[in-house]
Amino acid sequence: MTPIFFREWALIKSLEELCSSKINNSSSCLSFDQSQFCFNFRFHQYDLLLSILAKTKFLDVSGSLEFTKNTTDRVNDSYYTLKNVQPSVNGLNFVSVLNFIDSGNWRAPVTESVIIWPGYSLRAPVDRAILRGVNLLVGIIQATPFTMVRNVTDDNGYTTIQYTGYIPDLIQLLVDQIGFNVTFIVAPSNQSYAQIIQSVNKGTYDIVVGDVTVTASRRKTLDFSSAIFDNSLCLMIRKTSDESADLLAFLRPFSRKLWMLALCTCIYAGILICLIERADNEHLQNRPIISQLILSIWYCFGNIVGYGVEFNATTAAGRFLTVGLYILSLILVASYTANLASDLTIAKTQFVISGIDDIKNGEIPMNRIGIRVGTASEDFFKTEITGGAQNYYPLKTRQQLYDSLLSGVIDVTLSDSGIAEYAVNSIYCNLTIVGNYFDTTAFAIVTPKQWLYAQDLDVGILSLKESGKIDNIRQKWFQAQHCPDSTATTTTTTAIEIKAISGLFLIFAAITFISLLLFLWAKRHNIKNHLSQFISKIEPSTTESHSMKRNSNRYSEHAQNYQTVWSKSIES
The missing domain is CATH 1.10.287 (Helix Hairpins)
Known part of the structure; x- marks a missing residue:
């Protein structure tokens, strides 16, 4: 068989000779019989072209290329050389290590050369291609806390991009474990997950690492690594009062x-x-x-x-x-x-729903349910709930999801459990998860179909799982809780304080004061009589006190005089 390129080159050379002949000087050499159907087009110089093509002969990399009238295959055997790329002092050398002739098998050349395998080894790999030393373009998806991107300016004024989160930590562990090189490319925020992962087939990324769910539809065109994060879907709603019964x-x-x-x-x-x-x-x-x-x-x-x-x-x-x-x-x-x-x-007020069954039973209008477009949750919702209909409220970004839920545009949304847990525990304290988790799946690294390094990557991921390192970074990013515990008594009180109605009590105090004055006025005669009686009782007691005082003084003077007379009589 002849490579397609050389077949095309033979056709080009034949057409060149056909068009340069004297026979076709008066008319176009590429004229066709027109027809309504493309397969009915017929080349006018068909016989002459085949005659020229049979005589075409040239030398290509596989040897001499020549045809005959009786067959469509080349006359001479094809010849191929297998070369090994080997490092040298001057750069890379391409050393012939095997030759192939059409009728035979691969043979070593006369001057036999050894094959240098990856890792500068003379021993051929017996299991898989390895990632060590390979440069990878890694697409990452911004999603807190999986991947967070920010610009950091140092003391000298230089700004660098810093990647933090579960995914950067995981990739660093894989780099340390396997030894490949990474170039991060942040996926555009206006692309859906379906668009981002299809970029792997287009060559935009070698792999995509993020909160990407493994689904059957995605596996038709892409491959996935071993699971890097166990995931489920859950329902997220606005938080309402869930306090226990209070007798007071x-x-x-x-x-x-x-x-x-x-x-x-x-x-x-x-x-x-x-x-x-x-x-x-x-x-x-x-x-x-x-x-x-x-x-x-x-x-x-x-x-x-x-x-x-x-x-x-x-x-x-x-x-x-x-x-x-x-x-x-x-x-x-x-x-x-x-x-x-x-x-x-x-x-x-209770939760508007208690689980996914309420949505299936139509407890909430479809236009009050928010679904992110191009995600695994959309695939699940179409398959299990709507039967393919797109009658839900479409959301393009995760931030739009949170904003729509908080503002009351939607009542409930489907979300991946890991991201939802982080959001309600650390960022959006007035949101909560309701019901049981469902549609258990997993996140994995997106790779091309039949990727050469798939096995080496899977071995590295499984090694990290067995060592407990993946569990450690999951605990680091998903166990933190900055929102107050919903069971704690930290709710804002709505009780009316004294300050709010202090004027009412001041008015009542004034009324009581006036009432007291009215009472005193009504009882003024009685009060006057009581005061008079009280005063009259005080005056006699005062007079009697003065009389007793005078009598006491007189008695004292009389006694003193008697004592004086008695003393004089004794002296005489």
Whole structure:
């Protein structure tokens, strides 16, 4: 058989001779009979071309190339030489090590030369091609925490590109293990995963390393290495309240200080009612002081919570104080009811779904489900959920996925479990994973079909797994948790503080002060009489005190005089 190139060259030489002949000077040498169908086209100089082609003869790399009229095969045997690329002082030498003649087998040349195998070895490899020393163009896909790319400027002002994450660490382990050379190429962010991995067949990359899922459809055109990351699909949604039952949840609308202030206000108002009404209200008369006080506090409590009490205020001051209680009740009860309803509504809110079965059963509209285009999750969704229909909400990038979920454009999205766990634990604390994982798969390195170094790469990956190094880098990048634990009591309180309604209590304090003034004004005559009686009691006691003092002075003087007279009589 003749190589295609030399067949084409023979045809070209024949056409050249045909077109240069004198017979065809008057017309085109490349004229055809036109037809509607391309296979019915007929070359006018067909017979002459075959005659010239049979006489064509030239020398190619496989020997003399010549044909005859009776056969389409070349007359002479083909001749090939196998050369070995060997290093030398002056560069590379191409040394002939085997010859081949068409009718025979490969034979050593007269001057026999040894074959230098990769690694400068004289021993032929018995198992596989090795990657050591091979330069690879490695395509990487930016996806936190698998691959993160950033520019780093040193003290001298030089900027370099730094690659961090699970994939760069894995590649470095493989480089240390196998010994190949790496040139990183970051895949364009506007390309889908399907487009990126097909670039391997186009020669853009030698291999692609990233969060690429192994699927049956992809294996038709590409090969994959051993698994580098165990993966599953999961559902990611916005986080809602998942706190355990709280027996005192009904107290949450008000802060603890506000509850204490409300209680003290009720007791304070009860004391005032007892003071104002105890003398004039028949329900409080003829009762012990403790009973009067308790009944007065009950009266204030009933008016604050809006529950009817057994008696009404009879004095102007008591009624005015009751108005203050009504105002206090109006604001406190309304605020409590509104805040409690809000808290209960939030607490009652559950996840919109519990797992993949809810999506299959149509619990969520398809246009509220976000799917990244060109990913394995899209293949799964089309195959298992929609039957090939593309009625979901399409997403082009992972950032668009997060933004759409957080802003409420979509309610749920499918994501790879590794990336989803990292996102909800370290970046997006108000997102969460719901339900069980499904569609267990694996990430692997994308390689061309029947890649020469596939076995060597697989052996290196398996060696890293057995040594536990892959588990170590997985723990390094995926076990970190920067978001607070959802089970911890770190939720933001919505309780109403004193500051929010401090004006209400100031108004009530003013009302109680006015009520107290009204009470004092109504009792002014009694107060005046009591003051008069009190003063009158004080005056007699003062007069009596002065009289006793005068008598005491007189007695002292008389005794002193008697003592003087007695002393003189004794002296005489």
